[in-house]
Amino acid sequence: MKKWRLSLRLFPLFAIALLLSGCGKEGLSTLIPMGTVAKEQADLMLFSLLIMVLVMVVVIVLFTYAIIKFRKKRGQEDFIPKQVEGNAKLELLWTIIPIILLIILAVPTISKTFAHSDTHVAKGDDVIKVKVTGHQYWWEFEYPDQKIKTAQDLVIPTGKKVVVELTSKDVIHAFWVPALAGKIDANPGQTTSLWLDADKEGTYKGRCAELCGSSHALMYFNVKAVSPDEFKQWSKDMKDGPSAPTTASAKKGEQIFKNNCMSCHAVGEKGGQTAPNLSNFADRENIAGFKEHNKKNLKAWIKNPGKIKPGAEMPSFEDELSDDQINALADYLFSLSVKK
Ligand code: HEC
Ligand SMILES: [Cu+2]
Incomplete structure (x- = not known):
């Protein structure tokens, strides 16, 4: 081989x-x-x-x-072999x-x-289990053993078998990380599974591979492979949640977030479960899975998500919030890091 x-x-x-x-x-x-x-x-x-x-x-x-x-050949025109x-x-x-x-x-x-496709896990096996749920148009990652939840960036330890159990909240999606494993459908009301591992630390791009709606082509996610020690630390930090905002603007943003966003988004364990968990938003690789991770893109997203991802199930806040309020929200969201 x-x-x-x-x-x-x-x-x-x-x-x-x-x-x-x-x-x-x-x-x-x-x-x-x-x-x-x-x-x-x-x-x-x-x-x-x-x-x-x-x-x-x-x-x-x-x-x-x-x-x-x-x-x-010449002279043999009528010859039948x-x-x-x-x-x-x-x-x-x-x-x-x-x-x-x-x-x-x-x-x-x-x-x-x-x-x-053998994802059977015997008792005591040293594997990481992740429950993956596809949504129009984002990915939810839950680690049942670590009791943590995140979205868009799937963090895994290198060298370990990761068993992925998939389902969908709405239509059929498909989970595909070409550098790590073949793809498999995520079906509503059903569980499918596969396993994967990563040799080296790094960020591997994944995407939805089943036409699922207008922003199907933008339904990217990342698999971030870190060392096993780093993973242990990360899952502990995720449980502790992000540190509290320190600047005045971020504190103001936290209040605006509580009033406008927490019906859908959770930070830590508090908040709605119908949208990406934002506990470690500042540590993510991208905004909404594919946009460069900076404040400018974040503000554009909050103002009008549908312009960036057509059909995204987040309302536009352009008319609800002032630029000042959106700036404060951006400062707050960029303070949401679990890194110590
Ligand atoms: C009605 C529910 C709902 C409300 C209210 C809502 N969102 Fe969202 N939000 C979503 C959904 C659904 C997504 C995922 C969209 C996608 O990627 O397809 C999302 C995505 C995001 C993302 C990108 C997450 C990531 O991991 O990259 C950010 C940031 C965000 N919302 C911020 C906010 C802020 C700030 C507010 C309040 C001003 C807010 N949201 C209010 C539903 C909501
Ligand atoms: Cu999809």
Whole structure:
């Protein structure tokens, strides 16, 4: 398998495919695998590609040989060569060879497919469980063992198996982090699951992969892989919640938030559960999953979310709140960090 991975990088065909598909932008590529599942899937892809190339080469060689060798020659215009239809030997040969090739392809594919969907967790297994809920158009992440909830950024420890249980609050979504694992549907009223792990620390882009409405294409999220120690610290800090705002403006913002936003958004354990939990908003990678994380974008979001994400289920506050109030809100939200 190692050798294939090396040729994966060298294979010019893959480079062309990458260029043509526009993959690889924003790290959304299955061809740069960063975890066990993604690597094994990339190996399978390469393996089937190699078999297909082998078949193509054999067919092209035979075809070229045949058209040169059996070309109509001058003076032989009426010559009919020996006909070989119904040749039992040939018929058997080109039936058995594909069967053998398909078996060679099927054995690793089927065994890996089962291994990748095996999310059974035995008691005492050192795995991280995450319940993921898809919403139009954002992702909710709940860690039942750590008893914490967050949104948009899924934080995981490197080197550990993460079992993801998926469902949806509204329509069908699909959870997909190309660098780490294959995708799976998130269905309302049902639970699906997969597992993934990340070798290296870093931020991996994920996205919804099932057309779910007008902002489906903007339904991004991040998987942030941190060291196991950092993860432990993070889950402890998340439980403690963000530190209280210190500046006058942020304090004012907290009040405005309580009056206008907490019916939907929670900070810590207080607040509504129908919108992203904002306890660690300042630590997030993006705003609403895809916008650059700065105050300018945050203010634009609060003023009119629907302009940034059409169909987002958050009302516009342009006419409700003054610029001053929105500035204070932005200062408050940017104070929501669980980092000590
Ligand atoms: C009716 C419910 C509702 C109210 C009230 C509401 N929001 Fe939201 N908010 C949402 C929903 C739903 C989303 C997710 C939208 C999406 O990404 O599709 C959201 C997203 C956000 C985000 C982006 C979160 C992230 O993780 O990137 C911020 C920031 C935010 N809201 C701030 C506010 C502020 C500030 C207020 C009050 C002025 C407010 N919201 C009031 C429903 C609400
Ligand atoms: Cu979706």
